Amino acid sequence: MPTAPALAPAPQVRPRTPGGGRGARAGWTVAVAVPLAFLAVFFVGPVAEIVGRGFVADGRLDLGGFGDVFSRPRTWRVVGQTLAQATLGTVGAVLLGVPGAYLLYRCRFRGRDALRAFVTVPFVLPTVVVGVAFRSLLVDGGLLGGLGLDGTFTAIVLALVFFNYAIVVRTVGGMWERLDPRTEQAARALGASPWRVLRTVTLPALGPAVASAASLVFLFCATAFGTVLVLGGRRYGTVETEIWIQTTQFLDLRAAAVLSVVQLVVVVAALSVAGRARARTERALTLGGPAATARPVRLREPVDAVAVVVTALTVGGLLALPLVNLVVRSMRTPRGWGLDNYAALAVPQDTLAVSAWQAAGTSVRTAVDATVIALVVGGLVALVVSRRPRGAPARRAVAGLDTLFMLPLGVSAVTVGFGFLVSMDAPLGIPVDLRTSPVLVAVAQAVVAVPLVVRTVLPVLRAVDPRQREVAATLGAAPGRVLRTVDLAVALRAVGLALGFAFAASLGEFGATSFLARPQDPTLPVVIFRLLGRPGAENYGAALAASVLLAALTAGIVAVCERLRRPGIGGAW
Amino acid sequence: MATPSPRRTPRARRVTTGAAASVALAALTACSAVGGATPADDTTSGATGTVTLVTHESFALSEGLLEQFEDETGLRVEVVQQADAGALVNQLVLTQDAPLGDLVYGIDNAFASRALDEGVVVPAELTAPAASDAAAYAVPGDDGALTAVDVGDVCLNVDTAWFAAQGVPEPTTLESLLDPAYRDLLVVPDPVTSSPGLAFLLATVGAFGEDGWVDYWAGLRDNGLQVADGWSEAYYTDFTAGGGDGPRPVVLSYASSPPFTVPEGGDAPTTRALLDTCFRQVEYAGVLAGAANPEGAALLLDFLLSDDVQADIPASMYMYPVSTAVELPQDWATWAPLADEPFEVAPADIAEHREAWLTTWSDTVIG
Numbered sequence: 019m020p021t022a023p024a025l026a027p028a029p030q031v032r033p034r035t036p037g038g039g040r041g042a043r044a045g046w047t048v049a050v051a052v053p054l055a056f057l058a059v060f061f062v063g064p065v066a067e068i069v070g071r072g073f074v075a076d077g078r079l080d081l082g083g084f085g086d087v088f089s090r091p092r093t094w095r096v097v098g099q100t101l102a103q104a105t106l107g108t109v110g111a112v113l114l115g116v117p118g119a120y121l122l123y124r125c126r127f128r129g130r131d132a133l134r135a136f137v138t139v140p141f142v143l144p145t146v147v148v149g150v151a152f153r154s155l156l157v158d159g160g161l162l163g164g165l166g167l168d169g170t171f172t173a174i175v176l177a178l179v180f181f182n183y184a185i186v187v188r189t190v191g192g193m194w195e196r197l198d199p200r201t202e203q204a205a206r207a208l209g210a211s212p213w214r215v216l217r218t219v220t221l222p223a224l225g226p227a228v229a230s231a232a233s234l235v236f237l238f239c240a241t242a243f244g245t246v247l248v249l250g251g252r253r254y255g256t257v258e259t260e261i262w263i264q265t266t267q268f269l270d271l272r273a274a275a276v277l278s279v280v281q282l283v284v285v286v287a288a289l290s291v292a293g294r295a296r297a298r299t300e301r302a303l304t305l306g307g308p309a310a311t312a313r314p315v316r317l318r319e320p321v322d323a324v325a326v327v328v329t330a331l332t333v334g335g336l337l338a339l340p341l342v343n344l345v346v347r348s349m350r351t352p353r354g355w356g357l358d359n360y361a362a363l364a365v366p367q368d369t370l371a372v373s374a375w376q377a378a379g380t381s382v383r384t385a386v387d388a389t390v391i392a393l394v395v396g397g398l399v400a401l402v403v404s405r406r407p408r409g410a411p412a413r414r415a416v417a418g419l420d421t422l423f424m425l426p427l428g429v430s431a432v433t434v435g436f437g438f439l440v441s442m443d444a445p446l447g448i449p450v451d452l453r454t455s456p457v458l459v460a461v462a463q464a465v466v467a468v469p470l471v472v473r474t475v476l477p478v479l480r481a482v483d484p485r486q487r488e489v490a491a492t493l494g495a496a497p498g499r500v501l502r503t504v505d506l507a508v509a510l511r512a513v514g515l516a517l518g519f520a521f522a523a524s525l526g527e528f529g530a531t532s533f534l535a536r537p538q539d540p541t542l543p544v545v546i547f548r549l550l551g552r553p554g555a556e557n558y559g560a561a562l563a564a565s566v567l568l569a570a571l572t573a574g575i576v577a578v579c580e581r582l583r584r585p586g587i588g589g590a591w
Numbered sequence: 592m593a594t595p596s597p598r599r600t601p602r603a604r605r606v607t608t609g610a611a612a613s614v615a616l617a618a619l620t621a622c623s624a625v626g627g628a629t630p631a632d633d634t635t636s637g638a639t640g641t642v643t644l645v646t647h648e649s650f651a652l653s654e655g656l657l658e659q660f661e662d663e664t665g666l667r668v669e670v671v672q673q674a675d676a677g678a679l680v681n682q683l684v685l686t687q688d689a690p691l692g693d694l695v696y697g698i699d700n701a702f703a704s705r706a707l708d709e710g711v712v713v714p715a716e717l718t719a720p721a722a723s724d725a726a727a728y729a730v731p732g733d734d735g736a737l738t739a740v741d742v743g744d745v746c747l748n749v750d751t752a753w754f755a756a757q758g759v760p761e762p763t764t765l766e767s768l769l770d771p772a773y774r775d776l777l778v779v780p781d782p783v784t785s786s787p788g789l790a791f792l793l794a795t796v797g798a799f800g801e802d803g804w805v806d807y808w809a810g811l812r813d814n815g816l817q818v819a820d821g822w823s824e825a826y827y828t829d830f831t832a833g834g835g836d837g838p839r840p841v842v843l844s845y846a847s848s849p850p851f852t853v854p855e856g857g858d859a860p861t862t863r864a865l866l867d868t869c870f871r872q873v874e875y876a877g878v879l880a881g882a883a884n885p886e887g888a889a890l891l892l893d894f895l896l897s898d899d900v901q902a903d904i905p906a907s908m909y910m911y912p913v914s915t916a917v918e919l920p921q922d923w924a925t926w927a928p929l930a931d932e933p934f935e936v937a938p939a940d941i942a943e944h945r946e947a948w949l950t951t952w953s954d955t956v957i958g
Contacts, residue, residue, distance in 0.1 A: 146823055150835065153828045158838040247784060247820040253957050263783055266678035268946050269685075269705075347835070352855035366654065439682055443689035453691060454643065454671045533678070535645060535671040535691050548648055550823040552909060553844065554851035558827055558834040 042497035049402050053395045053423065053468075059445055060461050061426050064437025065278075071440070072275020083272040087280075093260075097280060100240055100256040103171075104288075107178030107239035108232050114179065114332045115186025116228065117325040123191030125322070126312045133333070134191075135577035138184045138518065139569045140337060142526030144543045145244025146550050147565040151340035152177055152249060154347070161343070174250040178242055180336055182235040184522075189234065192515045193227035193477050194220075195312065197303060212321045225299025226480065230473045233292035237285060237427035237469075257281045261430045266533075278433050285428030289421045302483035341569065348562035352555050359559035363567060374545055374564045378571060381541040385524035385575075387460035388467055392520040393513070395464070396471025399423050401505060403472070404479035423472055426465045435533025438462065456537050462530040467520035474516040475509050482508050518579035525572050542568045642887035643669040643692030645879070647679050650697060651907045652900060660894045666887050677702065677786050683711040687880065693888035696740060696876040696895065701789050703730045703737055703875055704942030712736040712877030715889040719896035721914035728873045728913060730938050737875035740895050741910035744846035744930050745790035746869035747777075750832035752861040753840035762841065764867050765798055768811060775815035778829040779843040781957075783949050785821045787872075791843045792952055793941065794870035797934030805955055812956050832862045846929055847909045850922040860926050869930035874910060 073080060087093050122134050143151070155161050156168040167173045197220065205215045221228075243258045252259065257277055264274040316322050351358040363374035372380075403420045407413055426434070442452040452458045482504060490500045527543045536544065542564060549561035644650075650672060657668050671692060673679050680702040683695060687709070698706050706712055707730060714735035728739035747762075754761045762768050768777055780788035795804045808816075817839060819825035827835040830842035832852055846869060849860040876895055878888040894900060901912035905920050911929060918924075 146821070149820070149824050150828060153824065154835050154837070157828060159836070163838075247781075248824060251818055251820060251957065252781060252783060252953065266681060267783060267949070269681040270946075436682070436685060439691075440685050443686070451689070453686075454669070533673075535673050535682070538670045538672070540672075544648070548651075550827065551649060552851075553826060553833070553848040555834040557851075 045498070046402070049398045050419070053399045053402075054419075056391075056395050057423065057426075057465075057468075061429075061434065061465050063445075064441045065429055065433055066437075067441045068271070068433055068437040069275045069278050072271040072273075072278075075272075080272070083276040087273050087276040092255075093277075093280075096255050096257055096260050097284070099254055100258070100281075100284065103174060103178065103242070103246070103254070103256060104236050104239035106175045107182065107242075108236045110175060110179040111182045111186050111235045112228060112232050114328060114336075115183050115231065116190055116224075117328040118183065118187040118332060119189075119191035119194055120321075121315070121325045121329045122187055123195040124312060125315045125325075127315050131577060131580060132573075134187075134580055135573040137187055137333065137337060138522055138576045139341060139573050140180045141182070141184045142522045142572045143565065143569065144527070144546055145248050146547055147344070147561075147568075148177060148180070148245060148340070149248035150347070150550075150562065150565075151344040152180070155340060155343055161339075169249070169251060169253075171250065171254055174246055174254055176336065177245045177249050178239045180340065181242070181245065182238050183332065183337065185234050185238070186228075186231040188515055188519065189231035189473060189477070190224055190227045192474060192512060193224055193481075196478065196481075196511070197223055199313075212319060216321055222299060223303055226296045227477045229292050229296040229299065230477055232295075233289055233424065234427065234470065234473050236288050236292070237424065240281075240284060240288070241428060241430060243431065257284070258430050258432075262432045265432045265436055274433070278430060281428065281430060282425075285425065286421065289424055289428070293417060293421065300480055302485075303481040344562060344569075345566055348559065348566050351559055359556075359563035360567075362556065362560045363563055372540060372545070374542065374560070374567060377540050377542045377545040377564075378567060380539045381525055381543070381568075382571070382575075384456065384460050384463065384541060385521050387457075388463035388524035389517060389520040391461065391464035392467035392471050392524075393516065396423075396468040396516065396520070397475060397509065399468065400472045400475040400479055400509070401501075404476060404482070404505070406484070420472070420476075424469045427469050431530045432533055434462070434465070435530035438530060438534060454535050454537060456539070459531055459534055459536060459541075460524075462534060463524040463527065464520075465530070467523040470519040470523055471516040474519055475512045478512040479505060479509055514579045514582040517582065518576040521575050521579065522572055525568065525575070542571070640665060640884075640887070641667045641669050642694065642884050642891050643671060644891060645671050645673070645679075645683070645690075645692040645695045647673050647697040649908060653903050653907055656900060656903060659899070660891065664887075664890055666884075666890065668891065677789070680706050680711070683879070684709045687711055690879040690881045690883075693879055693882035693884045694876060694891050695879055696874070698737065698875045698877065699786065699790075700730070700871075700873045700875075700938050701786065701793065701941050701945070703733075703873075704938040706875075706877070707733055707736060708942065710880055713880045713885075715878040715885070715892055717889065717893050717896065719893040721896040721898075721901060721912075721916065722893075724915050725896060725913045728875075730875075732939070737877045738892060738896070739873050739913045740876050741901075741904045741908065741912055742871060742873045742929070743910040744864070744866075744869040744871055744933055745787045745794065745843065746846050746864040746866060746930065747791075748830075748832075748842050748844040748848050748862050748864050750830070750840035750861065751863050753831050761863070761865075763865060765795065765807070768841070769807075769814055771814065773814065773841070775817075776839055777811065777815075777841045778817040778819055778825045778837075778839040780822050780825045781818050781820055782952055787822050787843060787845070789945075789949075790870040790872050792948065793936045794868060794934040796948065797870065797936045805951055808952060808955050816956070818956060845909065847905070847911070847923065847927045850926045853922070853926070864927070866928070866930040869933040871930070871933040871935065 072083060118137065122130060122137070140148070152173070153168065156165070156173060157163055158168070202215050202219055205219050206212070210218070240256070241258045242256070243262055246254055246256055246259055257280055261274050261277045261281065264270045264277065315326065317326065348359055349355050349357065366373045366376070399419065403416055405416060407416060438458060439453060442458060444450070445452055487500050487504050490504055491497070495503065525542070527541065540548065546561050546564045546568065549557045549564065650670070660666070661668055669692070673682060679695070680698055683691070683706065695712065715738070717738065722738065725739040728742065729735070730737055749761050751761065759772065762770070762773055767773065779791055782788040782792040795807050798804070799807045817829055819829055822844070825842050826833040826844055829837040829839045831837055831840045833842070844864070846864045846866065849862045849864055852860040852862040854861060876892050878885050878892065882888050896914065898914065898917050901914040902917040904910050904912045905923055911919070
């Protein structure tokens with residue numbers, strides 16, 4: 019494959035990092051130690067504790083669970099279904115998401131920012147709401163009832179794409195908008211067709227971002243739990259749903275532990291494939307600012323036309339239809355159409371003690387905590403992992419660190435949640451019971467948000483030409499200064515994306531949160547869940563209105579985060 | 592070397608970046624949950640006079656009630672809630688060495704035996720007069736570790752308006768649903784993932800016995816049974832009268848659901864509970880073994896049996912009080928009576944067979 023002219027070749031000279039004196043070494047040690055400590059206490063420890071209980075019987079190691087679980091035909095079926103769902107969901111999200119990334123991040127058009135925020139909404143909707151939004155379209159008599167999709171494998175895969183589309187669009191888009199357009203222009207000037215430019219210049223440059231996005235989506239799909247159960251039922255059970263049943267219903271920790279190990283193997287295998295794909299395509303790129311690359315949509319150009327058609331169908335059909343369905347249903351009241359359900363949100367419900375608005379406040383406050391933690395931890399991880407140390411062992415260690423911090427997305431939320439229960443009464447022997455503290459809710463959300471931050475910031479950092487750092491160092495900049503002027507400056511540009519992601523993940527309450535004993539102040543998803551747990555048109559209406567509020571809140575916050583990256587606001591952001 | 596971006600790094604710009612970052616961070620911390628208004632959480636029960644109630648998501652009391660208890664006793668009540676009612680007992684079993692709180696409320700009769708067998712709750716001295724009413728629901732063999740607080744019936748509900756419009760008579764019994772006239776009309780939640788779903792499976796075990804219930808479900812399956820993941824999906828998405836305009840007019844819900852379907856301006860509900868299809872759910876509370884504040888827990892349990900709370904239970908938790916001293920709300924008395932003879936399965940039987948029953952059910956119905 020011909021290397022495009024303006025792409026810098028893979029770095030020949032290794033940077034001298036980590037290095038440069040005792041201060042720098044101490045700095046790197048902290049940068050590695052802080053995230054590792056966080057992960058050890060809030061992820062590895064709890065998971066090891068609960069899985070360990072499954073492998074210990076009467077004080078002795080008992081691995082008999084493996085034989086038992088693997089002799090059940092159901093286990094193999096469940097593993098197969100997990101792989102099939104996750105693979106198809108990932109392929110679907112990537113195929114539809116890459117054109118979306120192009121349109122939303124490489125082109126300029128009216129309403130683009132609103133659309134960027136809009137596509138993130140499905141990502142945060144509680145599954146019980148997606149159940150309403152999707153299934154009420156698909157059931158007999160629903161708008162799409164004629165398709166016969168209710169309760170099918172196809173419905174699950176579509177819902178997985180619905181959820182994860184935004185991951186691909188944002189991760190790939192964040193990279194795409196910074197690719198220097200001059201490379202493509204040069205290729206065009208040399209006579210390459212638009213498709214050829216796309217194939218030989220653009221897509222290879224986007225390789226790492228696509229691999230990043232695909233690995234995230236795969237993890238989300240492989241551990242999807244509510245979506246699978248609500249849309250397909252247990253017929254399409256996955257390793258995740260099986261762990262949930264064994265843990266919460268049967269308290270069969272032995273079987274759950276075996277399944278957790280199976281899940282870990284699948285996830286690590288998937289991550290290493292993605293990691294290899296990433297490494298193969300990774301190289302230093304010339305990155306520009308977002309404003310420099312965006313240009314108006316030109317429908318006459320085939321690339322633009324295809325992107326517009328694919329994205330219009332995806333956004334209009336797959337994303338908007340269920341969401342519009344939700345909004346329409348939220349406006350239906352026993353007295354006809356109106357905003358009564360929204361008015362009800364301001365009043366504390368009998369059975370909730372708080373109003374939906376108060377709950378929204380709690381959600382945002384928790385999300386802020388989770389986001390701050392995730393940005394600090396994820397930022398440090400991305401910085402460390404972005405280095406390419408000289409020695410092979412050090413390089414392997416860096417790759418291992420990268421994989422390690424992805425695991426929270428790939429390990430069952432039930433396992434983590436129950437792990438918290440058995441380990442957080444006195445974390446590290448410190449007698450502070452975190453299990454019933456609001457802090458743990460934020461921490462649980464941050465654990466899941468960290469990989470999102472890493473995957474968003476890392477592609478940008480890795481694309482920094484190491485020679486830039488060397489030049490800075492040669493010119494006399496201290497290591498701290500190099501970090502600040504080269505890495506931080508670049509990383510800050512990705513911060514808006516990462517911030518939006520972390521916030522959305524937290525607002526959507528992914529992961530272990532739903533298995534924690536929660537303090538009385540409910541968050542918005544909890545309020546929705548409670549409202550949908552009661553009969554009555556008012557409760558149903560209020561639940562849907564609260565869902566729309568959650569969607570609007572998410573879209574609003576994501577839009578604000580996007581703005582952080584504009585030139586003119588916050589300097590280089 | 593090419594500058595990475597033509598617009599970058601005059602000094603002033605970097606300063607703005609830094610300043611913006613600090614402002615953003617400051618703004619973030621100002622509205623943070625930990626650093627913000629929420630008081631620091633020091634739940635060392637007993638020492639500070641706090642009593643911690645561990646419960647499920649459906650727990651709620653009208654505003655002011657818990658405060659009233661706090662005023663009367665000088666205790667502070669801390670409530671921690673868990674999304675999944677079925678998982679509650681399992682969590683308590685796992686956290687026995689370091690209990691999550693002092694009192695648990697919300698263990699139902701399907702999980703009561705496991706809680707007792709594992710010893711997660713201990714007997715308490717109660718003084719509330721309603722304690723004698725509660726005793727009528729005691730788990731056989733239990734010496735007072737679990738106290739019934741409220742009861743409810745899980746029953747099939749029918750959309751009476753739908754059946755009237757179609758000119759089809761409403762089904763009345765479990766058996767009638769095997770009639771081909773009711774093909775494709777029934778939706779129930781999955782007993783493995785839903786606690787009312789499990790209650791309904793138990794109703795069929797109670798009705799048809801150990802030997803008959805599997806055939807009954809095979810019959811339902813062949814007659815077009817739909818299984819939804821949870822109660823919400825079944826009631827709101829599949830049921831015709833839940834508000835979501837679903838396609839199925841018979842749903843598994845509660846005896847207390849019909850009053851919520853009285854239309855605006857109407858005086859009678861559009862749905863009815865089939866009282867010959869019910870399973871009685873009993874919700875228990877108990878003082879946790881190893882509680883830091885067992886005295887406070889017993890006081891709170893007494894409070895749950897007080898007339899004030901018992902009278903509040905229908906409106907706030909959609910269950911029926913165990914106390915015979917309080918009256919039901921008027922519309923409940925009219926439209927939501929409990930079944931006279933609900934189906935029953937002994938808690939010990941449930942504990943022994945639940946897993947096997949659920950596995951058999953899954954093999955029969957889900958395949």
